[in-house]
Amino acid sequence: MISSFKLRFRFDSELLRSDLNQIRPDEWVSHFNKEYHDGGWSGVALRSAGGIASQLYTRPQEHLPFAETPLLERCPYVRELLQGFHCPISTVRFLRLAPGSQIKEHRDSDLTFETGQVRLHIPVATNAQVQFFLDAERIEMQLGDCWFLNFSLPHWIKNQGSTDRIHLVIDCELNDWLRGLFPSHTSDGQELISLPSSPAEFERFRLHVLRDQQLQQRLRQTSDR
Numbered sequence: 001m002i003s004s005f006k007l008r009f010r011f012d013s014e015l016l017r018s019d020l021n022q023i024r025p026d027e028w029v030s031h032f033n034k035e036y037h038d039g040g041w042s043g044v045a046l047r048s049a050g051g052i053a054s055q056l057y058t059r060p061q062e063h064l065p066f067a068e069t070p071l072l073e074r075c076p077y078v079r080e081l082l083q084g085f086h087c088p089i090s091t092v093r094f095l096r097l098a099p100g101s102q103i104k105e106h107r108d109s110d111l112t113f114e115t116g117q118v119r120l121h122i123p124v125a126t127n128a129q130v131q132f133f134l135d136a137e138r139i140e141m142q143l144g145d146c147w148f149l150n151f152s153l154p155h156w157i158k159n160q161g162s163t164d165r166i167h168l169v170i171d172c173e174l175n176d177w178l179r180g181l182f183p184s185h186t187s188d189g190q191e192l193i194s195l196p197s198s199p200a201e202f203e204r205f206r207l208h209v210l211r212d213q214q215l216q217q218r219l220r221q222t223s224d225r
Helices: 013-020 070-074 076-082 199-211 213-221
Strands: 004-010 041-049 066-068 089-097 102-106 117-125 130-134 145-149 155-159 165-173
Touching: 013 076, 013 117, 041 070, 066 070, 066 089, 070 076, 076 089, 199 213
Parallel strands: none
Antiparallel strands: 004 145, 041 066, 041 089, 089 165, 102 155, 117 145, 117 165, 130 155
16 A cells, blocks of 8 residues: 655756746635634635636536636646646646644545545645654655645644745546556565555454564564654
8 A cells, every 4th residue: 555655757846836936825725624714714716617716625416527717827847747748637726724724634535546536735835843644654745746645634734834835736646657657566575555544453363463473573573663
């Protein structure tokens, strides 16, 4: 199971920042999921359902086609980098977490390889005081990097710095090209598989450990969380 993976892409952080500066302060809208944040999470859509810049969420029942929003016209570098993704792209957004704000721990269950949906993050603005934890592991992302993050796992973010944390977030449909960017095997030759994360799976694992005393001893000795 891949929880996080840095892809081979590397993007120009200055050009990304130049595109970001084309967004006016009044165009940012508060993130729709009020239960998950304290008011400091906002965004704008460059591509969305219906081509609406303020549409940060895709309502399944609307069945609107994905389209570029007028904001993408102001962002030539983002338009250029999107051409390098040879897979269907649904949404593209700048998402911002203000200084002193947090996104509470939650899961996005519909973002998995099994559902054919992959979310990629490209940091555009960040600081050393940003804490992002995915499945109890801190992930540090640098400007211009491109990361896959398995958001079906528990994750939370705190921006304890004095500047905004802003990512370009791209939601893609999994195809052969995109699948080929990921490792197919672990370092010891084991094939990577994506296992469901659920109470039933945890109970199955718990019973397995209780039946295996050698495994219990190994787990006691390991320092890897």
